[in-house]
Amino acid sequence: xxxxxxxxxxxxxxxxxxxxxxxxxxxxxxxxxxxxxxxxxxxxxxxxxxxxxxxxxxxxxxxxxxxxxxxxxxxxxxxxxxxxxxxxxxxxxxxxxxxxxxxxxxxxxxxxxxxxxxxxxxxxxxxxxxxxxxxxxxxxxx
Amino acid sequence: xxxxxxxxxxxxxxxxxxxxxxxxxxxxxxxxxxxxxxxxxxxxxxxxxxxxxxxxxxxxxxxxxxxxxxxxxxxxxxxxxxxxxxxxxxxxxxxxxxxxxxxxxxxxxxxxxxxxxxxxxxxxxxxxxxxxxxxxxxxxxxxxxxxxxxxxxxxxxxxxxxxxxxxxxxxxxxxxxxxxxxxxxxxxxxxxxxxxxxxxxxxxxxxxxxxxxxxxxxxxxxxxxxxxxxxxxxxxxxxxxxxxxxxxxxxxxxxxxxxxxxxxxxxxxxxxxxxxxxxxxxxxxxxxxxxxxxxxxxxxxxxxxxxxxxxxxxxxxxxxxxxxxxxxxxxxxxxxxxxxxxxxxxxxxxxxxxxxxxxxxxxxxxxxxxxxxxxxxxxxxxxxxxxxxxxxxxxxxxxxxxxxxxxxxxxxxxxxxxxxxxxxxx
Numbered sequence: 001x002x003x004x005x006x007x008x009x010x011x012x013x014x015x016x017x018x019x020x021x022x023x024x025x026x027x028x029x030x031x032x033x034x035x036x037x038x039x040x041x042x043x044x045x046x047x048x049x050x051x052x053x054x055x056x057x058x059x060x061x062x063x064x065x066x067x068x069x070x071x072x073x074x075x076x077x078x079x080x081x082x083x084x085x086x087x088x089x090x091x092x093x094x095x096x097x098x099x100x101x102x103x104x105x106x107x108x109x110x111x112x113x114x115x116x117x118x119x120x121x122x123x124x125x126x127x128x129x130x131x132x133x134x135x136x137x138x139x140x141x142x
Numbered sequence: 143x144x145x146x147x148x149x150x151x152x153x154x155x156x157x158x159x160x161x162x163x164x165x166x167x168x169x170x171x172x173x174x175x176x177x178x179x180x181x182x183x184x185x186x187x188x189x190x191x192x193x194x195x196x197x198x199x200x201x202x203x204x205x206x207x208x209x210x211x212x213x214x215x216x217x218x219x220x221x222x223x224x225x226x227x228x229x230x231x232x233x234x235x236x237x238x239x240x241x242x243x244x245x246x247x248x249x250x251x252x253x254x255x256x257x258x259x260x261x262x263x264x265x266x267x268x269x270x271x272x273x274x275x276x277x278x279x280x281x282x283x284x285x286x287x288x289x290x291x292x293x294x295x296x297x298x299x300x301x302x303x304x305x306x307x308x309x310x311x312x313x314x315x316x317x318x319x320x321x322x323x324x325x326x327x328x329x330x331x332x333x334x335x336x337x338x339x340x341x342x343x344x345x346x347x348x349x350x351x352x353x354x355x356x357x358x359x360x361x362x363x364x365x366x367x368x369x370x371x372x373x374x375x376x377x378x379x380x381x382x383x384x385x386x387x388x389x390x391x392x393x394x395x396x397x398x399x400x401x402x403x404x405x406x407x408x409x410x411x412x413x414x415x416x417x418x419x420x421x422x423x424x425x426x427x428x429x430x431x432x433x434x435x436x437x438x439x440x441x442x443x444x445x446x447x448x449x450x451x452x453x454x455x456x457x458x459x460x461x462x463x464x465x466x467x468x469x470x471x472x473x474x475x476x477x478x479x480x481x482x483x484x485x486x487x488x489x490x491x492x493x494x495x496x497x498x499x500x501x502x503x504x505x506x507x508x509x510x511x512x513x514x515x516x517x518x519x520x521x522x523x524x525x526x527x528x529x530x531x532x533x534x535x536x537x538x539x540x541x542x543x544x545x546x547x548x549x550x551x552x553x554x555x556x557x558x559x560x561x562x563x564x565x566x567x568x
Binding site: 007011038039042068070 | 508510513514515516517518519520523524546548549551
């Protein structure tokens with residue numbers, strides 16, 4: 001029910017981001033979504049891509065601090081308020097969201113979020129029959 | 143006292159101190175026996191070259207009380223300074239030691255022109271560090287009013303300096319400049335203050351820093367030198383000539399040696415400064431290697447004092463850094479970094495001086511294997527950073543700013559000195 005996201009530690013200085021992107025390019029990995037959580041000194045670059053496990057191995061080979069995190073990716077209706085409606089379900093279930101971001105996949109809005117309460121999140125998704133995407137959806141994408 | 147008279151006194155005291163440690167400190171008895179030296183072989187000050195050296199490592203190896211000569215019941219004060227590993231150097235003082243220390247400190251202050259009419263603020267750190275209490279007792283000994291300001295709380299301190307008409311100030315030179323900065327910020331002019339004398343030390347400083355401090359605080363700034371292993375501040379001091387620092391050599395006998403061959407060097411040549419405490423009871427040291435590089439100035443001083451003068455400290459013969467008056471060894475940082483599995487065994491200390499205050503930044507590399515899924519938020523990384531910073535603070539006694547680096551980005555170094563980037567212009 002979750003997808004693999006790459007989380008990459010990058011220092012705030014020129015040349016660090018391109019090192020990551022070059023390594024992915026070299027490995028022929030298709031990026032699907034990226035977002036960065038930045039601080040004054042470093043950033044955590046989060047990447048949704050095709051073949052995340054292979055991407056992770058390639059990045060490690062390039063000496064990059066990378067980890068795989070499991071995140072949920074729900075499909076949203078393309079209309080105002082759909083994100084609010086979905087998040088409200090988790091909120092009512094008492095689930096804290098660590099971070100969220102969105103991207104478009106084949107014209108559909110995808111909401112990515114991470115929570116430490118994975119079991120309850122899965123239950124909420126099942127009970128409400130929320131459409132989620134799986135890793136295969138990302139691999140086929142290219 | 144003429145030089146000859148003093149040499150005779152030093153010889154007599156040296157004999158006595160060697161006899162004292164021979165009978166009270168197994169470490170020294172063993173060392174002297176190894177060299178086949180009996181206390182009676184030491185009769186004049188020239189005989190000092192027969193004696194063994196003492197190093198910081200000896201103090202560390204005999205932690206905590208191994209070099210203490212007086213019984214614990216005679217010790218009335220214990221100070222501690224940082225060591226190269228987790229163990230600090232412990233120095234115990236008897237009542238007589240505190241008396242000698244106060245006397246030497248009073249000697250320094252008197253040379254600066256301080257009298258019982260002065261109001262004197264001590265803004266060295268109070269506590270384990272010898273600066274605060276050392277200066278404090280000297281000011282009291284003279285009979286001036288002492289303000290135990292300590293460090294920090296700078297705005298309140300400045301208010302007191304102004305409102306109480308404080309005339310004297312003891313602190314690190316960098317803190318003096320920080321005071322000046324704060325004055326500018328608060329709109330306090332030096333004309334609003336009555337400061338006239340400053341006793342600055344515990345870290346290296348330059349003639350241009352002196353000029354800046356004097357111009358901005360409106361006082362005359364004098365150097366004071368000391369180290370806790372020998373006593374604390376008051377080992378040497380500048381007189382009104384400000385041409386080298388007179389050593390209280392009736393208590394602390396100085397030598398300059400070649401740090402490699404350990405041979406004594408003649409006056410005027412630069413080498414490592416070595417001290418023998420001639421009168422100390424708590425923890426006397428024979429030929430303690432300070433690692434400070436300087437020279438003893440030949441000739442006599444125009445002020446009339448016959449005490450020998452030492453020139454400015456020109457550097458160190460080891461990798462010790464002095465940051466905000468505190469001794470910091472790269473190996474201390476190393477021990478902390480190695481104790482945390484999250485970090486690779488590569489680190490860099492970046493020392494700088496920002497707004498006249500020393501700053502220490504410690505760069506460490508994240509280990510790729512431990513960068514796991516929990517590290518996908520800044521909060522998790524910050525927590526790791528804070529944990530390291532707290533450990534460093536407890537080991538170093540000063541705050542260090544931690545900077546996390548990606549794996550493989552810190553230059554692999556050969557030798558200890560390559561772990562340090564010191565950007566301070568001294």
